Amino acid sequence: MMFPLARPLVLVMVGLPARGKTYLARKLTRYLTWHGYRAEVFNVGNYRRARLGADQPATFFDPSNPEGRAAREALAEAALDDLIAWVRTGGQVAIYDATNSTRARRATVRRRLAEEGLEPIFVESATTDAALVEANVRETKLSSPDYRDKDPDSAMADFRARIAHYERAYEPVDDPDGSFVKIIDIGRKIIAHRISGYLPAQLVSYLSNLHVTPRPIYLTRHGESEYNLDGRVGGDPELTDRGLGYVRHLSQFLQRALAEAGEPPQVWCSTLRRAMITAGALPWSPVSLRSLDEIDAGACDGWTYDEIAARLPEDARARAHDKLRYRYPRGESYLDVIQRVQPVVVEIERQRAPVVVVAHNAVIRVLYGYFTGRLPEEVPRLEIPLHTIIRLVPKAYGADEQRFELGP
Numbered sequence: 001m002m003f004p005l006a007r008p009l010v011l012v013m014v015g016l017p018a019r020g021k022t023y024l025a026r027k028l029t030r031y032l033t034w035h036g037y038r039a040e041v042f043n044v045g046n047y048r049r050a051r052l053g054a055d056q057p058a059t060f061f062d063p064s065n066p067e068g069r070a071a072r073e074a075l076a077e078a079a080l081d082d083l084i085a086w087v088r089t090g091g092q093v094a095i096y097d098a099t100n101s102t103r104a105r106r107a108t109v110r111r112r113l114a115e116e117g118l119e120p121i122f123v124e125s126a127t128t129d130a131a132l133v134e135a136n137v138r139e140t141k142l143s144s145p146d147y148r149d150k151d152p153d154s155a156m157a158d159f160r161a162r163i164a165h166y167e168r169a170y171e172p173v174d175d176p177d178g179s180f181v182k183i184i185d186i187g188r189k190i191i192a193h194r195i196s197g198y199l200p201a202q203l204v205s206y207l208s209n210l211h212v213t214p215r216p217i218y219l220t221r222h223g224e225s226e227y228n229l230d231g232r233v234g235g236d237p238e239l240t241d242r243g244l245g246y247v248r249h250l251s252q253f254l255q256r257a258l259a260e261a262g263e264p265p266q267v268w269c270s271t272l273r274r275a276m277i278t279a280g281a282l283p284w285s286p287v288s289l290r291s292l293d294e295i296d297a298g299a300c301d302g303w304t305y306d307e308i309a310a311r312l313p314e315d316a317r318a319r320a321h322d323k324l325r326y327r328y329p330r331g332e333s334y335l336d337v338i339q340r341v342q343p344v345v346v347e348i349e350r351q352r353a354p355v356v357v358v359a360h361n362a363v364i365r366v367l368y369g370y371f372t373g374r375l376p377e378e379v380p381r382l383e384i385p386l387h388t389i390i391r392l393v394p395k396a397y398g399a400d401e402q403r404f405e406l407g408p
């Protein structure tokens with residue numbers, strides 16, 4: 001499902017504090033991990049907190065303070081050494097999360113990586129919108145270990161002083177020979193310079209669709225179908241009476257939940273009858289997408305699990321052993337589904353209005369796995385019961401989750 005990488009990719013974050021670098025680094029890691037890549041973030045701030053304690057005052061970050069500067073350089077090097085060691089053991093995409101805010105610092109990083117045959121892509125996050133910085137500081141920095149137990153006003157003042165120190169030394173990325181991506185105001189504008197290859201290009205597209213406006217994402221399977229009653233996989237069955245009952249409850253629930261949203265939701269469903277009937281009962285017209293269709297059970301379509309075990313015992317064993325990679329004869333594996341659902345993930349990320357997805361067991365597992373940061377191996381066994389709607393609100397570092405069981 002994933003394209004092999006000719007060589008490991010190293011993304012080097014660049015930007016002043018509170019420009020969303022860590023947010024972007026973690027989003028990228030989560031996206032890549034869900035795709036099946038070995039990806040890892042090396043955050044220099046964590047090295048500082050682990051080695052020197054969390055409570056360094058703003059003066060520590062003053063570029064004219066030689067001790068602070070030497071200590072910060074040593075931390076940056078330690079993180080880079082660990083990144084390189086990790087790449088040597090088979091890491092595929094490493095993200096170096098630090099300010100890297102001067103040309104000299106970036107040249108050192110580039111030189112060190114070149115010794116390993118690696119060429120970085122710099123990912124600079126810049127903000128022209130002061131409100132975005134302020135919101136980022138309030139949402140993430142004031143609750144970070146750096147300011148634990150500090151009163152918010154003095155924490156805010158200290159953080160502003162820290163930013164001011166970095167601003168004095170800051171040099172934007174501008175190397176015409178290097179590869180870089182500049183992200184202005186988290187996705188409002190993107191500049192990609194000397195970016196080639198499938199994965200880097202995909203990452204640019206992913207980054208250009210991110211934003212930080214909170215909005216809910218509702219995920220649900222269709223109402224109970226006749227095949228659910230018999231335990232049959234696939235097919236294109238009708239809903240049972242119980243399933244139709246869920247459809248009514250779902251519609252009432254969502255109308256109530258979204259009454260104050262201001263904007264109507266985007267409703268997306270698969271092209272299969274059971275999902276179209278469920279989504280079609282909502283007061284907003286759904287868009288039906290093939291990429292949301294249930295995992296294709298191929299030759300086993302319409303069979304029960306017992307029939308599969310009796311008629312294709314080898315397949316049943318192979319699936320139990322590796323449910324992620326097992327592909328039904330002439331059908332799909334979970335890895336195939338992850339690949340096919342990936343554009344929908346980017347579309348959901350892009351939306352600022354609420355999104356409602358009405359799909360199927362395997363497809364909802366895949367979407368839920370992405371938004372909650374699961375490994376691909378976990379995805380095929382996630383619990384997604386019928387007649388339950390899951391509400392996720394993506395936050396800076398994860399998603400808030402609520403589940404509502406709706407009768408009957």
Ligand code: F6P
Pocket residue numbers: 228231232233234235294295297360361362380
């Ligand atoms: O049983 C309902 C269903 O949506 C089937 O159509 C599909 O094959 C199955 O769930 C996916 O779940 P699992 O991968 O656990 O078999």
